[in-house]
Amino acid sequence: MDVKVLGSGCANCSNTLAQIEQVAKAKGINITLSKVQDFQEIMTYKVMSLPAVVIDGKVVHAGGIPSHEKIEGWF
Numbered sequence: 001m002d003v004k005v006l007g008s009g010c011a012n013c014s015n016t017l018a019q020i021e022q023v024a025k026a027k028g029i030n031i032t033l034s035k036v037q038d039f040q041e042i043m044t045y046k047v048m049s050l051p052a053v054v055i056d057g058k059v060v061h062a063g064g065i066p067s068h069e070k071i072e073g074w075f
Contacts (some may be wrong), residue, residue, distance in 0.1 A: 001031045001075075006042045007051035009035070016051045016065050023071045031075075 003020060007013030017035055024031045036042060036054075045054060049063030053074075060074055 001029065002056050003031045003033045004036050004054040005033070005051055006036045006045060006047060006054060009037050010051075012065050013051040016053065019065065019068065020053070020071055023068065024075060027072070027075050029075045 003024075005013055005017045005020065007016070013035065017033065020031075021033055024033070042050070042052070045052065045059050047059055047062040051065070052062040053060050053066060055074055061070065
């Protein structure tokens with residue numbers, strides 16, 4: 001599972017990245033987690049709010065830190 005966190009590197013982006021990693025480890029799910037900070041690449045996903053989360057090429061969240069429950073639902 002390929003998971004990307006799109007954002008500028010702000011605290012919300014870092015927290016989102018950490019929470020996703022924590023939930024995946026707790027559930028024993030192997031993911032490839034990356035942070036995308038290049039705005040030209042971010043614009044290809046057509047999101048207006050950051051941070052955003054992309055799983056296997058599909059935007060699943062945009063704007064703010066997703067809840068723990070929402071992250072669990074992705075996995």
